[in-house]
Amino acid sequence: MNAIEMDGLTKRFGNFTAVDALSLTVPRGTIFGFLGPNGSGKTTCIRMLCGLLQPTAGTARVNGHDIVRDAEAVKRSIGYMNQAFSLYRDLTVDENLSFFGGVYGLRGEHLQRRKETVIALVGLQDYLHRRSGLLSGGWKQRLALAAALIHEPDLVFLDEPTAGIDPVARRELWDLLFDLAGTGKTLFVTTHYMDEAERCNEIAYIYLSRLMVKGTPNELKALPEVSPVGTRRVAVSTTSPPGALVLLKRQPFALDATLVEAEIHLLMPEATEEDVILAALKQGGITDATIRPIEPSLEDVFVTLTRRLSRQ
């Protein structure tokens, strides 16, 4: 059984279609990356899958339950972690976990055991009696994750779980997510961080309310739209990347050029010699450029696909 099966899932608000006929399956035990620019309909889709919103058309099954007919069964079988910290700030860590455990029907001994398990998992032992509003961003997200896991859901929705926390806390949270996936849980994650997207088993990319592509990171990089036959990608590094980008974009051989982490990722016909590039740069006064061939990154994938679509 798949964790999630969407079939033509659609949500309209008046004239605006927020989610347009989305069909997607998420297998169990995977970290599934749900990506797309802001406003592309990711959160609306998650809200439908969690039973918060009724779809306008289409159906979906979450853990085998129909999201409209069995919304309550869906709610019991999922965990949900929001991008904004949405636990009670005036309650302590322990009180928050007791509350959310209780809401899912956990009582007494069982609740206590579950609390101990999730606390150990996220490492909150030392903060049990601290008010959650006083925790730092990273610890807040750990607590939110613990609360989302308290009732042992098989599937957890994480809507930008790492937005606004520091890189170290981000890395640590992802380590936790890998541990969870290792125990067989399905994680449905939205993020804007490409390094996080790279870590997902599978990725769906949503653009303008529609599913654009779906696949493993490697499958996406090999897409013909991203790496057309007869082209190759190189990374150009120099001490003045912005100037080089402007120069390269003007060249006839530049099919696409983007700045990625202080390098220029350049898509060009396979036959283009590296000397041609260096010469073009030198003409513009940039003499220190070095060139190496690269595979497209996920960022290249999404930028290329998005540009293609917005040109259409």
Next chain:
Amino acid sequence: MREALYGFRNILSKEFLHILRDPTTLVFALLIPMLQLILFGYAIDFDVRHVRTVVVDMDKTRESRDYIAGLKNTQYLDVVDYLPSADLAEQALKRNDAYVAVIIPPDFARRYGTPRPPTVHVLLDGSNSQVADSARNALQRPPDLSTPSAVDVRLNVLFNPEIRTQVFTIPGLVCVLMQLVTVSLTSFSLVRERELGTLEQLMVSPVGRLGLMLGKIVPYSLLAMLELVAVFFLGRLIFDVQIVGSFLLLLVLAVPFVLAALSMGLFISTVAQNQAQAMQMTMLTTMPAILLSGYIAPRETLPGPLYLLSDVFPVTHFIQISRAVAVRGAGFIDVLPSVGALILLTVVLIWAATTRFQKSVG
């Protein structure tokens, strides 16, 4: 000076943009004074007319009927019922069916205009001091003006014999204050959770909507009940306003009132988009609580639509109960209609809040 004023124009135009972007707040802010004008204008009418009156006519002659007609002509008194005995008339006052009872003796016609004029007993409900004053005016200014001594009117003020204002105001004030505090207790609760995002976390859990609503109401109702006891106690301590009837009964009957008021707050909480709006809406309920509830002037003076509107506010009904039990010593049966109204209000408001809440999530 230039430096101190730097940015003035930019701030000014930005503020205008803020105001225009949030039309709800603007509409409320501008609407409130207009509503206040209408409410204050209509509701505060100290010239109380058409006081509900029952008549016990033991004479049933042309003279007695003329006398009653004369009383009606003053416009101060409205005869709402004819009753066979003085006991029943007193009951009617206790139940607040009437404020005044005019009892005409069997020898009215025979003694009318004689040197030993007939004695008309008038029972006045002293629990409403304005009404009592008005009725007194009407009765002591003889209707036909012919012979001032044609009738000997004996006024008998029931329930608040000294017509002390505080005996009238305190049991009402308690109700008004209690509605203000209870409505505001819950009106913020859901909005706050919505703003903090915790509401969404709750809604993905199996928590039921009714469970959420009732779970929010019960703790506050306990607080409100404690507050109610404290306020009545203070009223007695400071203003010497005794509770004539059963205090226990009053507390029991306060439960549906508190629940209705808290439900009203909860309903506001489902309508308001943010805490500022919740506050405005709460304020909007305070004016009717004071002006329309019968706390200041009797509801009878209200024009029809406002009278109907006043029924929506829990305080209107609880003031009836409070004055009945605290001042007139009424029992449960006497205030049954008000209790029924409060229970109905509670059910309707919780239903409305629960239904609205479903639509407003997400």
